[in-house]
Amino acid sequence: MAMTIIWMGMVAAAMIYAALHGTGAALSGAVAAGAKQAVELSLTMAGSLCLWSGFAALLRAGGLQRRLAALLSPLLGRIYPTAARDPETMESLCGNATANLLGLGNAATPLGIAAVRRMQALSGGRAATDEACRLIVMNTASIQLLPTTVAALRAGLGSASPFAILPAVWATSLLSVSAGLLAARVLQKWL
């Protein structure tokens, strides 16, 4: 539903603006150009996406995911002190954080949901617990070691070194997660 509103709003805004400013002549050309651009972009991204999906499969096969989870466990225990007392919650939490770091979004979501469900079941309330909110903040502020989709996009558009943005992405992610967790700490007293 949200997408319906966004898409219809975009098309309607373009039409109304063009009618008011007399730029309607360009619209039919824009439709063809936009569709063509999307297909070209998908084709040029396809190669990188295949490669990095293969890489993700290797990480799973090599057990690197599990080892990284063990490495993260002490840090996560400090962010989620209540959850740390329950091994089952902790396992989902570590799995969720690891999958996020490795850019395995499809693997991260079910694990994160399992962790939130367990947190809520243990607390027994219908309002989100402090730590459930913290987990959601961690998941909305993507912390990715390798932003492969963006790199694929950059490669597709002719960038010579698609991963050159990595240092900036890491610094930005770190800052945004810290800001989110800090805001959560402050707001949890009032909301």
Add this chain to the structure above:
Amino acid sequence: MALTNYLVPALLLLAAASALRKRADVYGTLIEGGREGLKLTAAILPSLVMLLTALALLRESGALDALTRLLAPAAKAVGIPPETVPLLLVRPFSGSAALAVGAELMAVHGPESLIGRTAAVMLGSTETTFYTVSVYFSAAGIRKSRFAVPAALTADAAGFLAAAFFARLLP
């Protein structure tokens, strides 16, 4: 930075070696995973077509420029390139729309331009906040989301500001 040149092949080799140690069929695993990537491409193609068409309409009508001009003073005041404002507006709501807007910015201004890089960093370090929040809360049966949304949006805002700042520092 010379290190990032070796990062990708080194990572690929490391992942392959760790899979080999577990006696996995490395090449077969790569191919199997690659097939997932192809599925992913096919899955995003239709939404890219629809959204890039709508974006092209907005650009050619002049509405996108007008919106950028309208919000430019506020964006400039906090150090964000005004051209990336449409990206900030759609990012929390739709991942595919944000990808389309980012692609458009990188295509028009070039992937290595400041605008293109800022857009890439913004895309790479933020998530579809409202989608994520609603998935988690509905799946866990939570009625009161308390401070999750304001805290998550704070993280997004900090991310956008930091992306504009750090993209400038890239060599």
